[in-house]
Amino acid sequence: MACRSGKTSIQRVVFERLPAKQTFYLDTSTRINKYRFNSVIPLEIWDCPANVTLEQLSPLSQFSSIIFVIDIIDKFSGPVNKLVDWIAVFYAEKPDINVEVFAHKEDAITVDDYKLETFGNLQRLVVESLADALAPPTDDQNSPSYFENLQIPVSFHLTSVYNHSIYEAFSKTIHKLIEPLSYIEDLLNIFCANSQCAKAFLFDTNARLYVATDTSPVDSGTHNLCCDYVLMLNQLAPLYKYDLYSTSIDANKPEVLPTGRSPTRWASSSTRLKPDSTLTYWQVTPNMAVVTLLRTELFQTRRGLIEYNLVFLREGIQEILEVENLRQRGELTNVASPTSPEKDS
Amino acid sequence: MGKSGSGKTSMRSVIFSNNPASLTSRFGATIDFEQNHVRFLGDLILNLWDCGGQNAFMDSYLTTQRSTIFKDVGVLIYVLDVESRETEKDIHYYNEVLAAVAKESEGAGVFVLVHKMDLVRGNREVAFDRKKRELLERTKDIPITIFGTSIYDESLYKAWSRIVHTLIPNAAAFSKHLTTFANACSASEVIMFERTTFLVVATSKVQSSAVPVPPPAAEPSDLSLTMDDKRYERTSEIIKEFKYSCSRLREEFHSLELELPEFTAVLDELTKNTYILVVVHDPTIETAAIQMNIRLIRDKFEELQADTS
Ligand SMILES: Nc1nc2c(ncn2[C@@H]2O[C@H](COP(=O)(O)OP(=O)(O)OP(=O)(O)O)[C@@H](O)[C@H]2O)c(=O)[nH]1
Ligand SMILES: Nc1nc2c(ncn2[C@@H]2O[C@H](COP(=O)(O)OP(=O)(O)O)[C@@H](O)[C@H]2O)c(=O)[nH]1
Ligand SMILES: [Mg+2]
Structure with a gap:
């Protein structure tokens, strides 16, 4: 979500096989980049710059999943606020949206306990902010809890392009979209x-x-x-x-395929x-x-x-x-x- | 040898200790020199000296420690960082070290590795050629072999395979027997690797007779031209990486068989300290047959290897 959180890196490493080390040289994206990928289902992945606006994405109903990439070695309260605002807007237009939060650059935290603690803090902050943001106006307090009826599936993943975690997280993200x-x-x-x-x-x-x-x-x-x-x-x-045929073939001759190469x-x-x-x-x-x-x-x-x-x-x-x-x-x-x-x- | 930070300890750890390149950033500077014995091909023991490159150490190698360091050297490997601008002082050390080896250990091979090639932004070949020319100008009278290397790709395996190749006494005999073996099992190519480093020990001559349909226009030598010419060092690198993946799960890589539309391959133990890769392009040949053939030649190669000592 925030600038330099690693969105382009993820897209390039997973889908274009860019070596993770090379992501160091990526420039900040300035416009939406759409990438098509055909697997079991055709996917279109939009790599959005950090300052993308909701208007640029409309209609929001065209999306099945939204992946928020949050840099966990940076302060994440700002990005979390933005995430919560966005979920509220998305939810209004597309209630069955899947929200995936990638707590990214996990490789940079080497102490496991601290990593899990930070990850826990991020999850708690998102869930609590969501509850606050989506709470009903005070005069409505007697009605059945508004938030509890919200079925927004928010999933959290610890990810890094330097190890397999990004592949596992992306796999799980895609599973939700594969109907059969x-x-x-x-x-x-x-x-x-x-x-x-x-x-x-x-x-x-x-x-x-x-x-x-x-x-x-x-x-x-x-x-x-x-x-x-x-x-x-x-x-x-x-x-x-x-x-053999590419270097020494005579272009005029009919192509001979090696036998038995079914x-x-x-x-x-x-x-x-x-x-x-x-x-x-x-x-x-x-x-x-x-x-x-x-x-x-x-x-x-x-x-x-x-x-x-x-x-x-x-x-x-x-x-x-x-x-x-x-x-x-x-x-x-x-x-x-x-x-x-x-x-x- | 080479300047501090040029990457000597890193390459040693990648080649000889099955460490991934990414771990090397944790290494501190080597203090004085570290001596390692690595068993290579059973009875051949490589005595590796990793000499810390800080100026104080370099000075003492060239003076008080001169005979310890430069006597009985089989091969000198001098490592230079491709990106660093060499100062007068560095050039001085480089020349002194080469001269000392030439004098104290006559006939020692000298290899110069232009290292960290991955850091070159822009055309690597141009950068390498420039450095190579510079080096050749500076190196008078002493024959050197220069390689561009990086711990992040196959180039390191290419250079080190060539270096150790000069130390294996009966490499030619291995190659001859591999070629005979390739013929016997209709393989287009057979490659022998050392077990722990996965450096290439020997290869068969490419078997043109194993091509299913010889195209009318192609010379037999065209076959090798059209397979990837980095395949040996790439295979070393790829298998080494996979071995590391296995070790993280406390598993040990043992053997591999592969049937693709384009070729069939078996990678298996040959002797106690070597592996063999057999590549076949004839789709009628089964992996089981290749495996049986490998079993049949094991004893022969154990014998050949025993002659190494
Ligand atoms: N980019 C890049 N970095 C490398 C490469 N090889 C080594 N390095 C890095 O270079 C740094 C220094 O490596 P060392 O192997 O400790 O250097 P050294 O030559 O042993 O240094 P001294 O022991 O002080 O003489 C480490 O941070 C390595 O990760 C390479 O091929 N490419
Ligand atoms: N340590 C670490 N750094 C990463 C990771 N992913 C990306 N980066 C770095 O974060 C920086 C910003 O990445 P980029 O993909 O351009 O971010 P974007 O602005 O969100 O698209 C780059 O310098 C990347 O090398 C990761 O998993 N771990
Ligand atoms: Mg060192």
Whole structure:
């Protein structure tokens, strides 16, 4: 929200793979930057400068979520006041808005207790200010509490572009916008149960956000490792593919493709860790992959069964996404203005 | 060796201690010199001397400690910060150190690393070439090899792989056997890494016969031209980073297999202290077959390595 809180850094690091260190050189944004990203659902993310006005964003009903980035190593009472004012206005126009508060630059606080205390203070301040701001006028005091009836979901996340926290927070933000999420979760649950996997994530391999996971609790360590696994594979993939045809092809000759390179060969990988875990990766759509963590012994003895189960999981996910795609396209033609499900402030 | 703050201790920690680059900002200046023995390829032991670069230390290396520091040197690595403007004093030290090594340890290889290349704003190649020219002008009579490096990218692995390569006595034998192995399992390329540093020990010659359809116009040598030419050092860097991710979860990286539309690869233990990466472009070859082939050559390579000593 406040100037230099890290909004542009987040957008560039997560969606454009800018190395976190390079965010140091970013200039202060002066205008709204819209960024489109197609995952399970098409997203449009608006990176707004700190001095953006509500008029510039109207109509507010076009947004599904609003992300407030607050620098927690700076004084945050000013930004919190602005946040509260904005929520009130948004709420009037779009009562089902999702509000996500990113308490950003958490890497800069190295003492864990102090970090959690600061994070707690921020949450308390936001909740209390919201209660005050939205309290009914005094003569209305006997009516049922106005605030308690407000169902504004405000979620808080500690984030930093220097570690995985920003990916986890952004993933959770997106989950709220994916309508068929529960169907995908069901499929992942069934897969985990049948294959005895400890954990399965469906990753968007470009942004390294997970768009769904089975319902067992997400342990940050496991999430980070899976995220790094996807990163490693993304980085290795381009190194050893060769492109004979680009350097020495005669443009007039018809293109000869290497035989046996079926474009339908889905990428897959497994990594054995010691003492006894294995990570697996199966591509299920051109830009999505299922990443699982399971016991090595299990993978080695039941690999055939697991890969058999995966075929059904892949088909299931593809079907759900196709339906979602059709639905989205259908909707888009009905709405005059472009939908902008996400906004980053 | 090199001026204080040029990055010597940082690079040592990234290459030899599996630390991420971001941790290096916590290091203080090295006082006097730190000596480390690192076991490299089993019986080959590297004796690393990290010499603190503050002027007082430099003076004493060149005078009272002269024989301790400069006798029996295998390789001198001199590190310079690309951004710093060298003063007369720095140039003086640089020349004195090179001369001392040449005199006290005849035949020692001399590598000069132009470091912190990531800090260059603007064209890195131009900045590097300028520095390189300057250095060559200053360095009379002593042959040097110059690399541009940064702890934040693969360039550090490239430089260090080349440096340790000069210290491995039977690197050529490894390379020959890797090439034979590549042929035997239809691999386009086989690469051998040292286990802890993940520096490249040896590579096979690229196998043109492993290309599924040789294009009419291409020479066999075109194959290597068209794969990424930073692939060896990039692989070192990427695996090293992933090993660090695993260690944070108290897991240890053990092996990897990968089947992509474009190629198949297996990365696995070869000997007690090496890893092997086999890259195959023929989609009919299964990872299980590659893994079995690796098992079959383990003993042979243990033997070869035993000859290192
Ligand atoms: N940007 C950048 N910084 C680096 C790089 N390598 C090292 N540094 C930083 O440079 C600073 C000094 O690094 P050291 O490794 O302690 O330097 P040193 O050469 O050992 O210094 P002395 O021990 O005093 O001789 C640290 O803050 C490192 O994080 C690099 O490649 N790029
Ligand atoms: N320590 C730390 N600094 C960050 C983080 N994210 C961004 N920054 C820094 O904060 C500054 C402002 O970032 P920017 O994205 O331009 O902020 P904006 O004005 O909100 O778009 C930059 O110098 C970034 O390097 C973070 O997670 N941790
Ligand atoms: Mg040092």
